[in-house]
Amino acid sequence: xxxxxxxxxxxxxxxxxxxxxxxxxxxxxxxxxxxxxxxxxxxxxxxxxxxxxxxxxxxxxxxxxxxxxxxxxxxxxxxxxxxxxxxxxxxxxxxxxxxxxxxxxxxxxxxxxxxxxxxxxxxxxxxxxxxxxxxxxxxxxxxxxxxxxxxxxxxxxxxxxxxxxxxxxxxxxxxxxxxxxxxxxxxxxxxxxxxxxxxxxxxxxxxxxxxxxxxxxxxxxxxxxxxxxxxxxxxxxxxxxxxxxxxxxxxxxxxxxxxxxxxxxxxxxxxxxxxxxxxxxxxxxxxxxxxxxxxxxxxxxxxxxxxxxxxxxxxxxxxxxxxxxxxxxxxxxxxxxxxxxxxxxxxxxxxxxxxxxxxxxxxxxxxxxxxxxxxxxxxxxxxxxxxxxxxxxxxxxxxxxxxxxxxxxxxxxxxxxxxxxxxxxxxxxxxxxxxxxxxxxxxxxxxxxxxxxxxxxxxxxxxxxxxxxxxxxxxxxxxxxxxxxxxxxxxxxxxxxxxxxxxxxxxxxxxxxxxxxxxxxxxxxxxxxxxxxxxxxxxxxxxxxxxxxxxxxxxxxxxxxxxxxxxxxxxxxxxxxxxxxxxxxxxxxxxxxxxxxxxxxxxxxxxxxxxxxxxxxxxxxxxxxxxxxxxxxxxxxxxxxxxxxxxxxxxxxxxxxxxxxxxxxxx
Numbered sequence: 001x002x003x004x005x006x007x008x009x010x011x012x013x014x015x016x017x018x019x020x021x022x023x024x025x026x027x028x029x030x031x032x033x034x035x036x037x038x039x040x041x042x043x044x045x046x047x048x049x050x051x052x053x054x055x056x057x058x059x060x061x062x063x064x065x066x067x068x069x070x071x072x073x074x075x076x077x078x079x080x081x082x083x084x085x086x087x088x089x090x091x092x093x094x095x096x097x098x099x100x101x102x103x104x105x106x107x108x109x110x111x112x113x114x115x116x117x118x119x120x121x122x123x124x125x126x127x128x129x130x131x132x133x134x135x136x137x138x139x140x141x142x143x144x145x146x147x148x149x150x151x152x153x154x155x156x157x158x159x160x161x162x163x164x165x166x167x168x169x170x171x172x173x174x175x176x177x178x179x180x181x182x183x184x185x186x187x188x189x190x191x192x193x194x195x196x197x198x199x200x201x202x203x204x205x206x207x208x209x210x211x212x213x214x215x216x217x218x219x220x221x222x223x224x225x226x227x228x229x230x231x232x233x234x235x236x237x238x239x240x241x242x243x244x245x246x247x248x249x250x251x252x253x254x255x256x257x258x259x260x261x262x263x264x265x266x267x268x269x270x271x272x273x274x275x276x277x278x279x280x281x282x283x284x285x286x287x288x289x290x291x292x293x294x295x296x297x298x299x300x301x302x303x304x305x306x307x308x309x310x311x312x313x314x315x316x317x318x319x320x321x322x323x324x325x326x327x328x329x330x331x332x333x334x335x336x337x338x339x340x341x342x343x344x345x346x347x348x349x350x351x352x353x354x355x356x357x358x359x360x361x362x363x364x365x366x367x368x369x370x371x372x373x374x375x376x377x378x379x380x381x382x383x384x385x386x387x388x389x390x391x392x393x394x395x396x397x398x399x400x401x402x403x404x405x406x407x408x409x410x411x412x413x414x415x416x417x418x419x420x421x422x423x424x425x426x427x428x429x430x431x432x433x434x435x436x437x438x439x440x441x442x443x444x445x446x447x448x449x450x451x452x453x454x455x456x457x458x459x460x461x462x463x464x465x466x467x468x469x470x471x472x473x474x475x476x477x478x479x480x481x482x483x484x485x486x487x488x489x490x491x492x493x494x495x496x497x498x499x500x501x502x503x504x505x506x507x508x509x510x511x512x513x514x515x516x517x518x519x520x521x522x523x524x525x526x527x528x529x530x531x532x533x534x535x536x537x538x539x540x541x542x543x544x545x546x547x548x549x550x551x552x553x554x555x556x557x558x559x560x561x562x563x564x565x566x567x568x569x570x571x572x573x574x575x576x577x578x579x580x581x582x583x584x585x586x587x588x589x590x591x592x593x594x595x596x597x598x599x600x601x602x603x604x605x606x607x608x609x610x611x612x613x614x615x616x617x618x619x620x621x622x623x624x625x626x627x628x629x630x631x632x633x634x635x636x637x638x639x640x641x642x643x644x645x646x647x648x649x650x651x652x653x654x655x656x657x658x659x660x661x662x663x664x665x666x667x
Contacts, residue, residue: 023569028404029408030408030411030451030453031451032450033449033451035449037446037449041076041445042445042446043442044173044176045441045444046437046439046441047438048069048076048172048173048176048441049072049073049076049437049438049440049441049462050069050434050435050438052065052066052068052072052169053065053066053069053433053434053437053469055068057430057433057434062469063156064161066466066469066470067155067156067161067470068168068169068172069466070166070169070466071165071167071168071169071170072169072170073169073441073444073459073466074095074098074142074146074166074169074170075091075095075171075172075174076173076444076445077138077444077448078091078138078142079173079445087177087178088174088178089135090134090138091170091171091173091177092170092171092174093139094135094139094141095142095166095167095171096139097140097143098145098146098166098167098170099146099164099166099167100163101142101143101144101145101147101150102146102149102150102166103150103159103160103162103163104118104122104147105147105152106151106159106162106163107150108151109150109151109152109153109154112377113377115373115377116374116377118147118151119147119148119151119369120366122369123144123362123365123392124362124363125140125143125362126141126144126362126365126392127140127358127361127362127363127364127365127366128359128362129143131351131352131355131358132351132352141392144365144369144392145389145393146166148369148388148389149385149389150162151373151385153385153467153470153471189229189247190286190287190289191287192222192226192229193226193230193247193250193254193286194283194284195222195226195283196219196226196251196254197254197282197283197286198222198280199221200219200261200279201277201283202218203216203258204261204264204271204279205270205271205273207261207264207267207270207271208265208268208270208271213584213587213588216261216587216591217559217587219258219261220553220555221556223254223258223552224553226251227251227549230244230247230251249323250286250320250321253317253320253321255549256309256312256313256316256317257279257310257313259313259545259548259597260306260309260310262592262594262598263305263309263596263598264306264307264309264310265591266306267304272298272299274297274298275298278296278318279314282317282318282321285321285322286321290321290322291322291323292322296314296315296318298311305598305599305602305603305604306598306599308602308603309598309599309601312602360500364395364495364496364500365392365496367495367496368391368492369388369391369392371491372387372388372391372488372491373388375487376388386481386484386485387487387488388488389488390409390413390484390485390487390488390489390492391488391491391492393405393409393456394406394489394496402492402496402497403493403497403568403569405452406492406493406497407489408452408453409452409453409456409489410485410489411453411456412457412460413456413460413481413482415460416456416457416458416459416460416461416464417461417464417481417482419457419460419461420461420478420481421478423436423440423465424464424465424468424478429468429469433465436465437462437465440462440465441462444458444459444462446458464481509575509579509626509627510627511558512558512579512626513623513624514623515554515558515583515586516586516619516620516622516623516626517619517623518551518554519551519586519593519619520619520620521547522548522551523593523612523619524616525544526544526594527596527597527606527612527649544597552590555583555586555587555590562580562583582626582659585658585659586659589619589652589656591655592652593652596648596649596651596652600648605648606648607648607649612649615653615656618656619656622656
């Protein structure tokens with residue numbers, strides 16, 4: 001592949017927008033995702049939100065039922081994991097933080113400026129702990145949300161009733177979720193590993209064709225999810241679990257196939273259809289837990305390094321996949337065993353306390369919440385707690401672009417109010433709320449899978465209906481809800497976005513430069529000097545696989561970060577668009593390096609030390625150029641080192657040259 005071809009593929013032509021058409025970042029936010037609807041979660045949400053209301057009406061305590069349903073709503077929003085053990089953490093831990101939040105809010109209810117100070121401090125803590133991880137992020141969200149609700153709504157007395165009822169709602173969702181654990185206890189992990197095999201089959205099917213790049217991204221995402229599930233489970237298993245060892249062995253053995261895929265793609269022609277079919281058969285064996293002697297229908301003897309790599313990796317995978325009890329001592333640790341819980345807690349605490357990003361986000365959130373609460377303390381606003389609630393939902397950097405979320409939040413609220421207005425105007429209060437809540441609750445996971453604006457449309461009528469059961473305001477809730485949401489969005493845009501330059505001055509160039517430097521280190525590791533002993537050779541190979549997994553995971557994170565930046569308005573979105581082709585080019589460099597290593601492993605001549613050094617030097621010069629410029633500029637590093645045009649590093653050199661060409665300004 002020539003440099004011009006690589007550049008042309010990496011920089012697709014962008015259609016010119018029509019006059020007066022909505023901006024691209026807004027259209028992206030309004031376009032529904034192609035993610036499938038989680039029907040099991042849909043059924044759970046309908047039951048979890050409606051059943052407490054039915055019990056409340058039956059006991060003539062509709063307010064208590066509404067509070068339990070509010071707790072269930074937070075559980076429904078947090079039920080995003082696949083493995084049951086992860087669901088326990090994702091739902092139960094945030095409920096504890098939510099209970100603390102509503103308790104603090106109830107204690108400062110009606111206390112004026114004391115409430116302002118208390119919620120500002122809670123917002124600081126909430127924002128700082130949100131940087132730890134997914135569970136901590138949801139926990140911080142519930143801590144602040146419930147504190148705002150407790151400080152803005154009159155809760156039942158004594159003070160402990162509200163936290164108990166809200167926690168009961170979240171635990172009810174957890175109970176419904178865990179009903180399938182005895183039957184499907186290990187299925188999420190097996191399903192994730194099987195999905196990895198299926199995505200790999202699609203990748204091998206696309207090898208040599210135009211759809212390869214997209215399929216490769218899907219393989220990386222599938223591997224990330226599978227390893228996350230398996231390693232999260234292993235972190236809580238003491239000793240050796242035969243079932244876990246088998247799942248981990250089945251996942252590890254897919255790595256040689258993944259490594260061989262780039263070499264197959266560089267051949268420039270499709271693989272025989274028997275190969276993807278054999279991988280899909282392995283996926284079915286993983287999912288069904290088959291054991292026995294594997295039967296593969298493969299093409300004739302391989303005739304090249306890439307074909308030999310695919311054939312050897314596939315035959316080895318077939319043996320391991322259907323092996324009833326793999327040797328535990330022979331299961332490589334691809335990513336490293338997770339640290340003990342106390343070590344991770346200590347490390348997370350240190351990171352939060354000394355992280356500049358953690359303090360910055362905590363201060364941003366505290367400033368916005370403080371302004372929101374101060375505003376409603378000085379100006380009489382109906383249902384004023386909605387202002388702070390809107391700020392909390394919008395100002396979540398790990399949920400996406402703050403700017404676009406503020407705009408989408410306003411649009412989603414308007415759409416949700418249309419549904420809420422019809423319900424509050426036409427449905428009589430009482431038992432009719434139960435079937436209505438079944439429908440509205442079921443829409444939340446269904447719409448959440450399609451995007452943030454759709455999630456807002458689904459959540460808005462649910463919260464309004466529950467608020468009406470607590471306040472009995474009926475249709476009068478509609479106008480204040482829209483006004484408060486617009487005020488909250490405005491506060492977030494000004495105090496949480498425009499006042500913080502890093503929000504609208506993108507740093508995607510620095511993030512991309514780090515990735516280019518990682519690619520240089522990967523090239524060095526892939527073709528470093530091989531040790532003499534067998535044990536050291538095995539350790540070097542494991543280290544190389546770990547490095548490859550890390551760089552592909554990092555590239556996946558970079559893709560997500562760039563896609564988030566693409567939803568921002570100019571200049572952030574424009575700069576991210578300018579750098580995006582280089583993201584693709586770096587991925588191709590890593591692919592070409594992996595393919596070269598596979599070819600060497602199966603008979604091709606290894607490159608010389610000088611050639612490897614020359615390639616890595618070019619990559620480091622490219623990284624320096626990317627880091628020093630806010631937009632793509634020319635990075636001219638002529639290659640004068642040794643190298644054979646037919647050697648294994650020739651594709652790597654071509655991809656590096658294409659990447660350097662991408663950094664040149666488009667005429």
